[in-house]
Amino acid sequence: MKKASLWVVLALLFGPLTYAQEVSYEEYDLANGLHVILHQDNNAPVVTTSVMYHVGGKDRANGKTGFAHFFEHLLFEGTKNIKKGEWDILVDSNGGRNNANTSNDRTYYYEVFPSDKTELSLWMESERMLHPVIEQEGVDTQNEVVKEERRLRVDNSPYGRFAEELFKNVFEKHPYKDPNIGYMKDLDDSTLEEFMAFKELYYVPNNAVLVVAGDIDITETKGWVNKYFGDIPRGKDIFRNYPDEAPITQEKRAKAYDANIQIPAILTAYRTPSFTSREAYVLDMVSTYLSDGRSSKLYKKMVDDQKQALQVGAFNFSQEDYGMYIVFALPVGETSLDTLTNEMEEEVTKLREELISEKDYQKLQNKFESRFVNSNSNVEGIANSLARYYMLYGDTSLINKEIEIYRSITREEIKDVANTFLNPNQRVILEYLPQPKTK
Structure with missing residues (x-):
């Protein structure tokens, strides 16, 4: 994405505030720890199904930056039951659209479908959580995709590196000091086993929230949620202990x-x-x-x-x-x-x-x-x-x-x-x- 000015960069990165009107919802937990939130709005025949994982750029070991952003791409490679290259085809052919994004704190996947495809959307997200195919070929492919993204949005974009420069000067110890997209050398040097371990730790139901919002029937949707997500195994508990930053006391x-x-x-x-x-x-x-x-x-x-x-x-x-x-x-x-x-x-x-x-x-x-x-x-x-x-x-x-x-x-x-x-x-x-x- 071409950035014409620093204002555009800042607006895109930091975005407008969002506030909420009165919204009704129901929330509950599955036995495996997945938190579920349902919002019924039957004004239009549209449904959004989303999963937010509590994993972002800060969740990395030293020398292993950029894993969460990398997985944002990698988890579109395919699953046990959705072949490589068919994810977007499946979405498009059913009248939907989908996307994902990663911050330093979380990763967010979502689909927007006609409401008669709600069950399909839930099956697809359960496939992403339970059956992603993580192989060396996909890792190599997405490595090149991420490198191109960095060249386009950071290295070759006007004012593209200002955020990295600010972060590394404002933070000295906390992982926020490193770019969310990661250092390319870290991704090049990482092994398939390390990527698999990252997936097993963070992309689990007890580290996620599932939201279904739109033209749904609550009882019917609960049945589909239990059908597709209820048997996914719970992951290990995640413990975060990031270093505290000393206050800045001198310009x-x-x-x-x-x-x-x-x-x-x-x-x-x-x-x-x-x-x-x-x-x-x-x-x-x-x-x-x-x-x-x-x-x-x-x-x-x-x-x-x-x-x-x-x-x-x-x-x-x-x-x-x-x-x-x-x-x-x-x-x-x-x-x-x-x-x-x-x-x-x-x-x-x-x-x-x-x-x-x-x-x-x-x-x-x-x-x-x-x-x-x-x-x-x-x-x-x-x-x-x-x-x-x-x-x-x-x-x-x-x-x-x-x-x-x-x-x-x-x-x-x-x-x-x-x-x-x-x-x-x-x-x-x-x-x-x-x-x-x-x-």
């Missing part, structure tokens, strides 16, 4: 070079707590205040009024263990990166020293209410939200009550959180520069 500066860009960028990043923390919700509001729309503080000041930046933005990039709060800008003309840094810091300083106005606070609340009202507009989004809130937040009901957290955030709390996490001595400043031309 750190770094530089990175990109041969694919002509305009430099300046990025400031602060390490922040888990997305399950209340502070992460407050930082969501800070991001909206600083850079959501043309009337936001950073955009109006640096792009419209002072004409110093081509683009400017702030993102709260939340993750399960730690997050990053990122502020970035691209300069206009001869504007220096130091000038951009100072102008961005001036707005953050105001957050630390002053309460935002009542007018701006109400504007924030209105935006979050609007997002809540318009969220989960289709069963595909609902399926994703249900899986995510259960698996990563440990509370499925957040799909309906998360808005209450935002409603309860005060102006004083915004100021306090800015003072806790967004100080100059807690930041990493990354200059992302065009590769110098060699003579």
Whole structure:
């Protein structure tokens, strides 16, 4: 996917927030540990079947990065009962579509089918869990696919490596320091036995949540779930013990070079707590205040009024263990990166020293209410939200009550959180520069 600007990269990587309207659901566990969530919506003859596995880029041994992302590809190779190359054919021929994606914290597979194909979708996901074919030929094929993906999206894409550069400077010990896609040498050096062991550990029912959302009959769907998933053996219990990061107490500066860009960028990043923390919700509001729309503080000041930046933005990039709060800008003309840094810091300083106005606070609340009202507009989004809130937040009901957290955030709390996490001595400043031309 071609990326035209750093803003596009950030928007795609860190994405918009999602909020939930009132959603009814039923959830329960199978004896093998698989958590099941069913949401019935008979307004359209469509169903989304999804499985989220609690495994992502951070789940790796040293020297074995990128396994979860690699498996995102590998588990489309085929199964005992679905031959190599026939997965997508089976989906297309039955009027469906499917995809998967991997973050540092989880992997998500899903199909969207006409609702009369619900049983087919459940059988296919049970095949992926129970009977995947993992052979050297498939490993070699997907290794080349992943390499091409890295070349396209990272190595040869404008601003494609900024995320890797930020992560490795913000994190020193935690696995978040390594790229989700992995280092290609690690994949090249890994054996088939190591891939098999990874599958046996993580792609098991007790490390997964199954969601079926859409035009379903609850009783009938429960029968199919039990038929196809009930006999899958439970896996071993998974224990995670990742190293803690020491607080950043002194500003750190770094530089990175990109041969694919002509305009430099300046990025400031602060390490922040888990997305399950209340502070992460407050930082969501800070991001909206600083850079959501043309009337936001950073955009109006640096792009419209002072004409110093081509683009400017702030993102709260939340993750399960730690997050990053990122502020970035691209300069206009001869504007220096130091000038951009100072102008961005001036707005953050105001957050630390002053309460935002009542007018701006109400504007924030209105935006979050609007997002809540318009969220989960289709069963595909609902399926994703249900899986995510259960698996990563440990509370499925957040799909309906998360808005209450935002409603309860005060102006004083915004100021306090800015003072806790967004100080100059807690930041990493990354200059992302065009590769110098060699003579």
